Amino acid sequence: MLGGTYVDQEMMEKIKQRKQEGKVVRRIVARVTVIVIACILFIGIFGTLYVKSALKPVDPESEEQIQVEIPMGSGISTISKILEKSGIIKDATIFKYYAKFKNQSNFQAGNYTMTPSMTLDEILESLKTGKVYREPVMTITVPEGMTLEQIGKIVEKRTKYTKEQFMERVNSKEFIENVMSTYPELFTDEILNGNIRYPLEGYLFPATYSFYDENVSLDDIILPMIDKTNSVIGEYKSLLAEKEMTVHELLTFASLLEEEATEKTDRETIASVFYNRLEIGMPLQTDPSVLYALGGHKERVLYEDLKVQNPYNTYVNPGLPPGPIANAGVVSIEAALNPTDTEYLYFLADKEGNNHFAKSFEEHLQNKNQYINNE
Template identity: 85%
Template sequence: MLDKIKQRKQEGKVVRRIVTRVTVIVLACIAVIGIFGTLYIKSALKPVDPDSEKQIQVEIPMGSGISSISKILEEHGIIKNATVFKYYAKFKNQSNFQAGNYTMTPSMTLDEILESLKTGKVYREPVFKITIPEGMTLEQIGNIIEKRTDYTKEQFMERVNNEEFINGVMAAYPDLLTDEIFNENIRYPLEGYLFPATYSFYEKDVSLDDIILPMIEKTNSVINEYKPLIAEKKMTVHTLLTFASLLEEEATAKSDRETIASVFYNRLEAGMPLQTDPSVLYALGEHKDRVLYEDLKVKNPYNTYVNPGLPPGPIANAGIVSIEAALNPTDTEYLYFLADKEGNNHFAKTYEEHLKNKSKYINNSGNKEKKE
């Protein structure tokens, strides 16, 4: 009995030593985890890169909550940790964030980011902005950049047509830019891929790439929203942007782009030439108030009067309204349309009806107008 009692005491001591050691190890682990956790949280509360001047376009969709916003910011490299940012916002009692497109940098503090999201504006005032209206060609964008920066139009055009630059952009956006941009007869590979919008810049001295790339990134983000519908329509991005550019250039302030799109689709299905004047102007490489009959004869791949189907590529940079119209045309039997002086469109199913509209709404006044 004495031996058994001694043995049990000995086993108890061993168990107590083991429990003590395990407890010490567990407490040590908890302490280490706590220390590293505290350090990580402190790090996550700081800017990703305080010295960064990189500008990143961030889109916050409508209806986004703090959880989804946090994930978007982390994915774009604006914050270090989505969970930390989410609880920081809750700790600060910040809410009612605004949807929209933001230009942010990895150097922004969490408070600056929260302030931007609350006001719907970038916290820091931009040094300058560049606005690209819908329907601008690359050359017209070059003119705008020449007026707003120290870069010339020639420098801009040289950069957007630089083979090395284009290949780099294609590698960065493989779903947006495909080999179709090098199709035969393409005038400028990136025509139609610089999205029309207002871009803010926070440094005076920015490179041409810093100006051009956000425009391509914006196109990519817009197109991504329509990927399922593009696939459903069995279109390519290049075809969509080409079609949308025709709508953008044909449109007037009061135009019904979905109905114009239906005219183009009906003509394509019937094997008729599109006969759209903006394609002639793009082929001519100049702006004219009126397209004359002799202009329609110009031998150029972009001239949709002498070439069937769509032109080789976009003839301008289209906005969202034209992109959506190209994907969602109205269901009509129209084959013709014209716009009167007030910008109202008049559609017709037959050529005879079209001629009546032309006689009624267009004043020819003896000029050599094009023959429809």
């Protein structure tokens, strides 16, 4: 009896111990389960937030321009790594899978100027077209033949800045010194000639400019126009040296062509007339220079206007005016550098915009009687 009682007690102790061990195991399993679930939830939430963040621009407010080179033959994996390293995207892997999800491929190799504020869709569009694609908040279009004052009016219409603020900035000593030091091959002391009305006249290139910041500064509006002129003129550096012509002379000459131009005009032939006159010391006698001298537009230049004493009046002063009278486009610039070889000294435009050239004054009068007086 005593032996049986001892065995029962021993069995009871083992059962009790197993129950306790079972409770401990269940507690451990429960705690591990809670920890695992918490980890899964944390990873899920963190992962979701990370992915959402990686799908957004690196810095929506950034205007920093970053040069990105995509080599020939680059696949999406390589491109993603380049973009991440350049700071254009946050995560290469997410960008790669985003591109695949969007079924985007056939990306273009080349050099891109991108910003950290671009969206993934904008980046993909850029890589597909070979051009940087981004929706601007504002564009400013400067047509050919505009003067600084006219550009100031355009800026006033498109921005918060007035024409007066624009003119004050482009004519400020500080700004002029800054652009002269930044673009030494574009600007020389010629623009500081005391006879020049506005030193930067003719140096703001006619084109459409896009801006991505609503609070863009005046400098950020003006400098791209100057930079574009520098870029365009740089393409003709060797030809300028060959013709022994300065940039200032080129832009001045081209501005006369721009203002004389009609839709059907032959600028190369008009350029030949100007060159022929310059060669023999004959005044250029171009009406747009008179209008610039007068400081305003007139439907018709009167005989008395031709006598106005002003450095820009090419009727009373031989040679080119002291500086450009407008901003010339590429067509006029190229015409100034590549004139037609003629012996013409005169030209006039009829009512339809067609030009008629003459070698002598007598021939010019005949053209005038035929195409102007008989209209």
